[in-house]
Amino acid sequence: MLSAALVVTLFLVPQGTAPDRSTPEKTITGFLEWKEGMPARNSKAFKHMLELEVLGAEHFAGKAREQMDAQRERNRNAVAALGTPTIETKVVKRSGDGDDSATLEVEVAIQRSADPKRASKRVLTFELKKHGDAWLIEKISRECWSCHGSGACPRCAKAKPSKRKCFACKGTGRCRVCKGKGFQVDESHLPKVRLALPSTKPEFSDDWSNAEAAAKSYADLQLRCRYEQSKVMKHVVDREVARLAYWLSPRLMKECHANVAKSVSEQETRYQQERLTVRKIELTGDKATAILDPDKGHRWPSVRHVEMKRSGDEWKVVEVRTRNRSAQGKPSGR
Ligand SMILES: [Zn+2]
Ligand SMILES: [Zn+2]
Secondary structure: OOOHHHHHOOOOOOOOOOOOOOOHHHHHHHHHHHHHOHHHHOHHHHHHHHHHHOOOHHHEOHHHHHHHHHHHHHHHHHHHOOOOOEEEEEEEEEEOOOOOEEEEEEEEEEEOOOOHHHOEEEEEEEEEEEEOOEEEEEEEEEEOOOOOOOOEOHHHHHOOOOOOOOOOOOOOOEOOOOOOOOEEEOOOOOOOOOOOOOOOOOOOOOOOOOHHHHHHHHHHHHHHHHHHHHHHHHHHHHHHHHHHHHOEOHHHHHHHHHHHHHHHHHHHHHHHHOOEEEEEEEEEOOEEEEEEEEOOOOOOOEEEEEEEEEEOOEEEEEEEEEEEOOOOOOOEEO
16 A cells, blocks of 8 residues: 555646745745645546556456455545645744744644544744745754653653663653654655666566466566556656755755665665565366465565466456464465
8 A cells, every 4th residue: 555655755746936935934835835735736646556556456356356446446535535735834933033044833734624623733843044045944843752842751751760770761861762852853755765666677477367377477467566656656756856946955855865866776676575476376176376475575575375266268366365474373364
């Protein structure tokens, strides 16, 4: 399933004139609107990626097909729910005000649906600097979720004084999560992508005429989904990361580019890791069970039991069960 973080990195915006960044407030509002509006702006690419998740559904029947249809329905709803959110910002504190630097604590309320109970609210601290005529964001941080900004070890703060050293902070009294700072750097604007694209165009088997071929085609289908999804992702990310430079400082932009470069350099390895290999096939008449092994580096490193059935001239996948390499007990549903 696609993570929210990944969706956030996808957006399509027309290249136009630079947005207004003449005040710190305008930069912050512009940045937030751009960032939070990404899923809706990219609904087309997002829809395409979700469709790729159910690629080859015609080769599935029975329970496996039902699960794919259910997935398709969930994907449709996810696309339908994408709307441009309403964003409200309120500056709660201003400090370090100078001609070329400012720190603003901003309460951000984001309303994604018509249900007011589902609005999310948080306080973000923006540090900005003036670069030429434009205010750019140098750093975004938010209150530490563990100590709520105090910087003190929440365990020590609650517990009665005792001679034993607190295991959470090793006796320092400082919050372990933020190391006593009370805040954490917010990185939700950084692109987080996982790409699986080999340097040469791969060939995918699409032969379902016998059990062996069908097992191999099933394994390739999984890989093909990842490959095709990665292509969509890469295309969009390549074109659009540059847009961030309107609001982020050159230093933050370097981090964004480094993140993308890292996933690009890892994509060949990742593609190999997404591979499934057919370990064995047990054939009984018109039915067969194929056991597929994942690569150790696979995102979901579980062994798959693929139940297949002959249906006319072709073999169809009727059920897929997964079993964690380390887990005990019965295999669970896909
Ligand atoms: Zn903390
Ligand atoms: Zn402690």
